[in-house]
């Protein structure tokens with residue numbers, strides 16, 4: 001059967017009636033224009049901005065030094081990591097760019113890498129571009145499964161050079177890797193000599209942590225904020241990737257990698273980076289100012305996490321109410337962007353369901369997109385991903401009702 005292809009990010013902008021829950025983007029109404037405007041004005045107005053040559057010409061290879069210091073401060077407050085120095089931080093043009101750079105620098109065509117099943121679909125596209133040999137292993141509610149089969153049949157036998165994971169509020173499954181498994185994976189990386197690339201773009205979007213201060217909290221669900229893989233930089237086998245795409249806007253094309261000094265130095269010596277003078281110096285100046293005065297952290301805590309947390313709960317409750325446990329299994333995530341829905345009837349084909357759903361004015365991402373080979377695609381065919389950040393609560397409710405209508409029609413035709 002033909003696969004439904006990867007979403008086209010610029011597809012059909014004029015279609016304003018379809019509720020597009022297939023996307024993985026921030027809602028435009030949640031972009032902090034005022035905060036960015038103020039920060040930009042500061043770069044032009046303040047002494048430091050005008051006279052910081054690095055904002056106005058080619059910058060430093062590892063990234064703007066002031067931003068690197070601000071990032072350390074940010075991680076100290078948001079992730080309680082005190083061991084990082086600015087020399088552990090490499091400023092990037094976003095996670096996609098650094099993923100591509102890591103593949104070019106540290107891997108060769110034909111090298112084996114391991115990804116989660118399911119995993120980030122565009123990540124797969126990057127790995128395919130580099131002609132890597134991709135294998136995958138399951139995730140459960142505690143993230144990538146680390147059992148004797150994983151160690152004996154996968155690590156021992158295939159010797160992957162790199163393991164790519166989205167450990168926190170995973171895209172697409174919404175799961176978060178347990179602390180124990182994080183520790184285990186780092187130990188295994190030392191024993192089996194593979195690089196862990198931990199894509200932590202959703203790390204700061206933790207909605208259960210926010211519940212702590214609000215009314216109507218569900219105390220049983222409160223969980224420790226997961227430890228960032230940035231905390232394992234000293235192991236020398238870990239690169240943690242963060243991005244400003246999900247906490248400010250993707251249009252900035254800015255992020256950072258946290259790694260050992262050796263990795264950071266190597267990344268700075270990469271030809272493309274060296275020739276271009278590091279990642280976006282001017283945008284670095286703007287973002288540094290949103291960190292310097294705490295306005296970004298405040299925005300994340302008081303706006304993003306509050307509103308997106310609300311949307312997440314609305315979509316989850318609505319889904320469970322409309323479809324019920326009889327038809328679907330869906331684990332409520334504690335952060336990020338996505339709900340992962342599995343139809344209990346493994347015969348449901350979400351590619352076909354999507355064709356019908358489009359007719360009813362709602363979209364989602366079918367499970368097959370998040371798998372790298374035919375066997376894995378077949379396993380995920382009865383799953384789908386819904387993005388809850390892209391539209392408001394009312395639209396989520398309507399989207400959910402449309403999805404149910406589409407499912408009813410699908411059932412009539414096929415089951």
Ligand SMILES: Cc1ncc(COP(=O)(O)O)c(C=O)c1O
Pocket residue numbers: 024093094095096097120166171199201242243244245250254255
């Ligand atoms: C897991 C994951 N990694 C990376 C990205 C892209 O990040 P960036 O905009 O920093 O390239 C996304 C965006 O959807 C994502 O979900």
